[in-house]
Structure formats: C-alpha cells, structure tokens
Amino acid sequence: MKKYFLFGNWKMHKTIKETLEYADCLKGYVEYNEKFEIGVFPPFTALESFAKTVRSMPITVGAQNMHYEEKGAFTGEISPLMLKEIGVKYVLIGHSERRHIFKEDNGLINKKVLSAINHELVPVLCIGETLEERKSNKTESVIKEQIEQGLNGVNSNNFIIAYEPVWAIGTGVNATPEQAREVHKFIRELLFHKFGESSNDISILYGGSIKVDNFGSLAEVENIDGGLVGGASLDCSTFIELYEILKSKKLK
Numbered sequence: 453m454k455k456y457f458l459f460g461n462w463k464m465h466k467t468i469k470e471t472l473e474y475a476d477c478l479k480g481y482v483e484y485n486e487k488f489e490i491g492v493f494p495p496f497t498a499l500e501s502f503a504k505t506v507r508s509m510p511i512t513v514g515a516q517n518m519h520y521e522e523k524g525a526f527t528g529e530i531s532p533l534m535l536k537e538i539g540v541k542y543v544l545i546g547h548s549e550r551r552h553i554f555k556e557d558n559g560l561i562n563k564k565v566l567s568a569i570n571h572e573l574v575p576v577l578c579i580g581e582t583l584e585e586r587k588s589n590k591t592e593s594v595i596k597e598q599i600e601q602g603l604n605g606v607n608s609n610n611f612i613i614a615y616e617p618v619w620a621i622g623t624g625v626n627a628t629p630e631q632a633r634e635v636h637k638f639i640r641e642l643l644f645h646k647f648g649e650s651s652n653d654i655s656i657l658y659g660g661s662i663k664v665d666n667f668g669s670l671a672e673v674e675n676i677d678g679g680l681v682g683g684a685s686l687d688c689s690t691f692i693e694l695y696e697i698l699k700s701k702k703l704k
C-alpha cells in the first residue's frame with residue numbers, strides 16, 4: 453500500500469529543551485492513520501529524547517545521516533546500530549547539503565542506502581539537480597544517475613525517495629507544481645523500470661521551500677506522495693497545518 457508522508461528535517465536546529473517543547477506541542481494533534489505518517493528528523497543530540505517522548509504517539513523518528521559501518525574508527529560518525537538502538541525508523545541519505553557541503557558522492561550514498569536496508573532502517577534517498585544543471589537541461593540525466601547509482605544493488609522497495617531540487621532548498625523559491633510533476637513522473641518511470649509493479653508502493657516526496665501557502669498545489673500533484681520540509685517544520689503548528697493540507701489533498 454502506498455503511504456503519504458510529511459517529514460520534518462530540522463537540520464542543525466533545536467536543543468533538547470526545544471525538542472521536548474515541540475514534542476509536547478505535537479501531542480494530541482496527530483491521530484493514527486494507516487495511509488499517512490508524520491515523522492521528525494531532529495539533530496543527533498536530540499534524537500533519543502524525542503524518540504522516547506513520542507514512543508506512544510503516532511509519530512515516527514528519523515536521523516539526518518549515518519555512517520554505513522556498524523562501528524569503527526570514524527570520528528564524529530554515527531552507525532546504523534546506534535540509530536536502531538534508540539528507536540529510529542528512517543534515515544535521510546544523500547541530502548543535498550551532505551552532497552554539496554560534505555562532498556558525498558553517489559558511491560558513498562549507495563553504501564549508506566544498502567547499509568540502512570540491511571539494518572532494517574528505511575532510507576530516504578534525497579536527489580535533485582542544481583540550478584546550473586536545470587538550466588543546461590541536465591535535470592533528467594542527473595536524477596537518473598542519482599537513482600541508478602544510489603539504488604545500485606537494492607532489490608526491495610522498502611525505501612523512500614525525496615526529490616529536492618537544490619535551487620529550491622532554503623531559497624523561498626519552490627518548484628512549481630508543473631516542474632515537480634514532470635520530475636516526479638520521470639522518477640516513477642525509472643522506479644518502474646527497475647522494480648516493476650512493486651514500485652507503485654514507493655513514496656516519492658517533494659522538498660524545497662514548502663510553505664503553508666504553496667503546499668496545497670504541490671500535494672495535489674500525481675506522484676507527489678508527501679513532503680520533506682526544512683524551515684517550515686521548525687514551528688510545530690505550521691508543521692501540523694502542512695500535515696492537514698497533505699491529508700485533505702490525498703483523501704480527495
């Protein structure tokens with residue numbers, strides 16, 4: 453069954469105290485729904501407190517990154533076993549900030565995707581073109597390469613794709629519904645080619661400057677199965693509002 457997700461990527465924001473206040477605000481607003489899921493991706497230091505606090509709520513928890521090894525001499529890194537231990541379910545892999553600021557390439561991203569799946573974490577593979585690539589008509593070739601190399605060796609459909617055009621992240625310039633429709637359709641076709649019928653259950657999220665006033669028109673697009681929200685997820689009531697928008701569009 454295809455599920456719709458609203459994920460909040462907090463990036464490097466919120467202390468433990470702020471995280472607990474946020475969890476408190478979510479309480480009571482989110483009801484269990486088998487087709488919809490709301491998930492929060494706090495920074496590592498706040499992950500455990502958040503996971504513990506929302507354990508009895510229909511809210512899931514994700515990490516923003518991980519190393520592919522279980523343990524070792526990797527100063528500053530966090531392993532899949534450590535994430536599993538504290539109740540993390542999802543992990544962002546290959547977020548554009550990891551690709552561009554921390555120079556992660558498709559080869560490394562693929563190792564992380566495979567490791568996440570092996571450890572029964574659900575990878576959220578983030579892909580997207582830069583403005584320069586879009587302007588020189590390379591959007592499809594970049595997306596194809598990121599999908600093919602990122603998912604190399606993956607033979608289950610237990611992962612999520614997040615299409616986040618780099619030029620839309622944190623800029624206030626979201627992809628138009630038409631631009632997003634084209635790329636999401638292209639991604640759906642690539643997934644079908646690789647995974648056949650079972651690819652219909654893979655959720656493809658949109659991310660990049662999602663706000664309350666633009667999310668409705670994006671969420672109603674076919675093959676946009678939810679959102680990965682940065683800045684607008686930092687305020688709990690805005691995040692809940694976005695979740696309600698998603699539900700209202702997909703329940704139509």
Ligand SMILES: O=C(CO)COP(=O)(O)O
Nearest residue numbers: 461621622660661682683
């Ligand atoms: O990078 C993003 C989510 O992963 C998007 O960030 P913004 O919503 O702040 O543009």
